[in-house]
Every structure is written in C-alpha cells, then in structure tokens.
Amino acid sequence: MKSLHLLLQRLSDAGLDFVVVGGFAGVLHGSAYVTNDLDICAVLSPETIAKLRETLADLKPVHRMTHKKLSFLEHPPAGQTLSNIYLETEAGVVDVLGSVLGIGDYHALTKNAVEIPLFGRRCRVISLEDLIKAKEAMGREKDLLTAKELRAIAAKRQST
Numbered sequence: 001m002k003s004l005h006l007l008l009q010r011l012s013d014a015g016l017d018f019v020v021v022g023g024f025a026g027v028l029h030g031s032a033y034v035t036n037d038l039d040i041c042a043v044l045s046p047e048t049i050a051k052l053r054e055t056l057a058d059l060k061p062v063h064r065m066t067h068k069k070l071s072f073l074e075h076p077p078a079g080q081t082l083s084n085i086y087l088e089t090e091a092g093v094v095d096v097l098g099s100v101l102g103i104g105d106y107h108a109l110t111k112n113a114v115e116i117p118l119f120g121r122r123c124r125v126i127s128l129e130d131l132i133k134a135k136e137a138m139g140r141e142k143d144l145l146t147a148k149e150l151r152a153i154a155a156k157r158q159s160t
Contacts (some may be wrong), residue, residue: 002011003092005119007038012121014055015083018042019098019109020118020125021134026146029128030153033146037093037126039125043106044098046079052096059089102137103130 004024006106011018022039030158042048051059053073061072062110085096099105101128112127112155127135133146 003036004038006091007089007094007160008119008123009121010055010059011040012123015052016042016048016051016055018096018124019106019107019113020123021097021109021131022095023146025126026135026150028124029120029150031146031149033142033149036037036155037095039095039097041100041106044082044085044096046081048075049060049080049082049085050078052085056089056094058118061087061089061094064088064093084148094147100126100130100134102133128157 002044002078008020011110018040019042020039021041022037023035024038027035057073060071061074062091063072063086072085076082083098087094087096100109103109105140109130110124112130113124114127115122115124116160117123118125132150132154135143135150138144
C-alpha cells in the first residue's frame, strides 16, 4: 500500500489529470481483492508523457511489457504518443491507460468518476458502475469474479 500511496501522491502533486481504474479502484469501492499495482487512465499526449517522465524519474521507471527492460526516460522518443504505458518503478507498478475497455477514453471516464480524499489528496476514481462494466468487458476470470463482488456491493448500497 505504501507504494500506491507514494505513486498517487506523486502523480497528483505533479498536476496530472487522471482517473484511478483497475484493482485499486475496486478496493476503494469496497472490493476484498487486494492489488499491488496502480492503474490509471489519462490522456497520453506528448506533454503528459513528459510530465510522467519528470515525476517518476528518480524511481527509475522501465517498460515492463517488453522483453528488454527499456527505460521510460528514454523510450519512446520525446514527442511520440503511446496508447498505454506499463511501468515498473522502484515504488511499484503503474499502468497508464489511454482508454478502458467497455467505457472509453479518459474523457468518457470522467463523466461518471467520483472524487474522493486519498492519501491527503483528492483523486478521481472510476465510478462503481463503470468499473463493473470494465471488469465484465475484460472477460478474464479474475475480472468477472471482481465484477460479481462489485455488483453485490452496488446492490447493498442501493438497499440502504
């Protein structure tokens, strides 16, 4: 949890516009499925990539989905955009997605996102309903199990 704390504070303090998605968003909505990585959605413009590099530089970020651990500080070349960025840092794993399956891009996510206090900051988090849609769209067994649990949480909230 400490790494998520550090990563979220760094990203927030850098002024990055993002929405927390994925497993940690599930935990924030009440899921019992623990996660050790941070998934966020953001507009992956050259400016955002440059800001991410500056924010994470001392944490030695490397691309984790390549056969060779390429430094995020050098790859891709400045000015190039990416669809998704999968990083391993000294503070933990952070994935920066350009869109979320079943929901859409950053702007689509912000329509229903909720803002919550988190580690002394205010962060936007994917809505419970959108997270359920995203987990179901992923279709993996672990995501379908999480979606089922999140549906139960949503139903309980509606009944109270």
